[in-house]
Amino acid sequence: MSMPRLDGRVERGNRTRQLVLDRTVGIASVEGLEALSVGRLAMELGLSKSGVFALFGSKEELQLATVREAGRIFTERVVRPVMTHPAGVLRVWRLCEGWLEYSRGRVFPGGCFFYEVIAEFDARPGPVHDAVVRAQRDWSAYVERTVAEARAAGELHEDTDVPQLAFELIALMETANGVAVLHAEETAYRRARVGIAARLRAAAVDLVPVPQVP
Amino acid sequence: MSMPRLDGRVERGNRTRQLVLDRTVGIASVEGLEALSVGRLAMELGLSKSGVFALFGSKEELQLATVREAGRIFTERVVRPVMTHPAGVLRVWRLCEGWLEYSRGRVFPGGCFFYEVIAEFDARPGPVHDAVVRAQRDWSAYVERTVAEARAAGELHEDTDVPQLAFELIALMETANGVAVLHAEETAYRRARVGIAARLRAAAVDLVPVPQVP
Numbered sequence: 001m002s003m004p005r006l007d008g009r010v011e012r013g014n015r016t017r018q019l020v021l022d023r024t025v026g027i028a029s030v031e032g033l034e035a036l037s038v039g040r041l042a043m044e045l046g047l048s049k050s051g052v053f054a055l056f057g058s059k060e061e062l063q064l065a066t067v068r069e070a071g072r073i074f075t076e077r078v079v080r081p082v083m084t085h086p087a088g089v090l091r092v093w094r095l096c097e098g099w100l101e102y103s104r105g106r107v108f109p110g111g112c113f114f115y116e117v118i119a120e121f122d123a124r125p126g127p128v129h130d131a132v133v134r135a136q137r138d139w140s141a142y143v144e145r146t147v148a149e150a151r152a153a154g155e156l157h158e159d160t161d162v163p164q165l166a167f168e169l170i171a172l173m174e175t176a177n178g179v180a181v182l183h184a185e186e187t188a189y190r191r192a193r194v195g196i197a198a199r200l201r202a203a204a205v206d207l208v209p210v211p212q213v214p
Numbered sequence: 215m216s217m218p219r220l221d222g223r224v225e226r227g228n229r230t231r232q233l234v235l236d237r238t239v240g241i242a243s244v245e246g247l248e249a250l251s252v253g254r255l256a257m258e259l260g261l262s263k264s265g266v267f268a269l270f271g272s273k274e275e276l277q278l279a280t281v282r283e284a285g286r287i288f289t290e291r292v293v294r295p296v297m298t299h300p301a302g303v304l305r306v307w308r309l310c311e312g313w314l315e316y317s318r319g320r321v322f323p324g325g326c327f328f329y330e331v332i333a334e335f336d337a338r339p340g341p342v343h344d345a346v347v348r349a350q351r352d353w354s355a356y357v358e359r360t361v362a363e364a365r366a367a368g369e370l371h372e373d374t375d376v377p378q379l380a381f382e383l384i385a386l387m388e389t390a391n392g393v394a395v396l397h398a399e400e401t402a403y404r405r406a407r408v409g410i411a412a413r414l415r416a417a418a419v420d421l422v423p424v425p426q427v428p
Contacts, residue, residue: 030337032246110337119333122395123244123324133396140393167393167405168386175385181336182347191381 017055017065019045024066025073029108032120033063033128060127067131070113071138078102079142087149089156089204093211095146096169096196100189103177111181114139115174143170155208165203172196231269231279233259238280239287243322246334247277247342274341281345284327285352292316293356301363303370303418307425309360310383310410314403317391325395328353329388357384369422379417386410 023045024036037059042049056062078098085091103112110116114135121129144166150156156165176192193213201210237259238250250273256263270276292312299305317326324330328349335343358380364370370379390406407427415424 032248032334034246034248116333116336118392118396119330120246122330122392136393136396161408164405164408167389167402168409171385171389171406171409172382174392175381175388178332178336178388179350179381182332182350188381191378192385194375194378195382195385 013055016047016051020047020052020055020062021065021069024062025070025113026109028063028066028070029110029113029116031110033066033117034120036062036066038062063128064131067117067128067135070108070117071135073107074102074113074135074139077107082146087146087153087155089150089200089208089210092143092146092150092169093196093200095143096173097193099173100176100192103173103180104186104189112174112177115177115181140166140170155205156203157205160203165199168199169196172199227269230261230265234261234266234269234276235279235283238276239284239327240323242277242280242284243324243327243330245324247280247331248334250276250280252276277342278345281331281342281349284322284331285349287321288316288327288349288353291321296360301360301367301369303364303414303422303424306357306360306364306383307410307414309357310387311407313387314390314406317387318394318400318403326388326391329391329395354380354384369419370417371419374417379413382413383410386413 020041023041027035038052038056039049041047041062042052045052056065078095081098082091082095085094108116114132117132118136121132144162147156147160147166147169148162151158151160151162172192172195176188179188180186190213197210197213204210234255237255241249252266252270252273253263255261255276256266259266270279292309295312296305296309299308322330328346331346332350335346358376361370361374361380361383362376365372365374365376386406386409390402393402394400404427411424411427418424
């Protein structure tokens with residue numbers, strides 16, 4: 001008859017784990033993953049240090065779990081909403097708009113979580129670096145696939161250089177995030193939208209409408 | 215007759231200061247400005263902790279001096295080489311090429327110094343944040359001015375949106391740096407050059423040559 005008690009403990013552990021991760025993604029998006037410490041989290045959340053430690057094992061494990069949690073939130077907010085859209089230019093546009101809204105709306109208080117931690121871990125080897133690289137590659141690949149599908153659907157010129165266009169869209173999005181967070185102003189999001197619309201207009205075949213940026 | 219000795223001490227102080235800053239810009243470009251500590255620098259450079267402390271006073275002063283030193287190096291490597299070029303599209307192109315070369319050649323071991331520390335300090339208020347914001351604003355303003363001068367010289371269409379074009383050029387450069395440092399590969403630099411050449415070609419009046427990216 002120990003199962004219910006065990007389940008309760010597992011359930012409680014999962015809730016605490018989620019409580020910790022809700023906090024760590026926020027901290028890391030502002031201060032970076034190095035700012036995460038078991039002691040600080042225990043204090044801020046009113047938990048025991050040993051309890052937090054038991055759930056994550058090490059600072060590195062905590063950092064890796066934080067990267068995974070941020071990836072889950074990112075997928076939920078940016079990728080899932082466009083997954084059911086039919087392939088095409090409008091889907092690329094909505095993906096970019098969704099990303100800019102994710103940054104602008106401060107889903108993470110420091111702006112894009114990955115922008116922050118990529119700069120932090122780009123030149124430091126190790127498992128956290130690898131997890132961050134993987135997340136960035138997955139996102140780039142998703143943007144590329146969305147552009148490739150728009151071309152396959154006949155909405156972009158056949159000679160469209162898909163990785164080049166994806167690179168340029170990502171450049172506009174990420175720089176908008178960086179500038180907007182740094183200067184606490186929003187002009188950069190408009191510039192990104194103007195640039196993205198211009199790139200899509202140049203690549204789209206005639207008759208495929210590209211939204212106007214007001 | 216104490217002046218020569220005093221001068222000698224000042225001179226020695228300046229040399230030590232430069233020795234410390236040569237090291238801090240490198241560390242900060244890889245690990246961020248928070249990784250700078252008087253103790254670590256003293257140990258790595260074989261200096262006394264009190265000596266380093268006497269030269270900089272505090273960790274914040276050390277961080278600020280490091281931002282200033284990085285700005286000096288950046289100006290020397292990226293801005294000065296194009297200052298004597300006549301205004302025009304080619305000057306914009308050479309400025310962008312110089313920036314990409316500065317990133318690719320790892321003038322700072324972690325890639326662009328400012329890319330690293332902007333992500334670190336974007337959401338943290340204080341004097342270091344302000345210094346980093348100022349450096350980023352100065353650079354943006356310089357790119358904008360170079361584009362505006364090309365338009366004034368009659369080489370860009372009169373209706374060219376200067377801040378928009380400058381934003382797009384900066385986006386391509388910075389993203390190339392971010393991607394290249396993260397994935398340790400150089401395709402991104404080529405993508406940035408292709409994008410920059412396309413932007414300049416679209417904005418340039420007829421007969422103004424824009425370099426081809428091979």
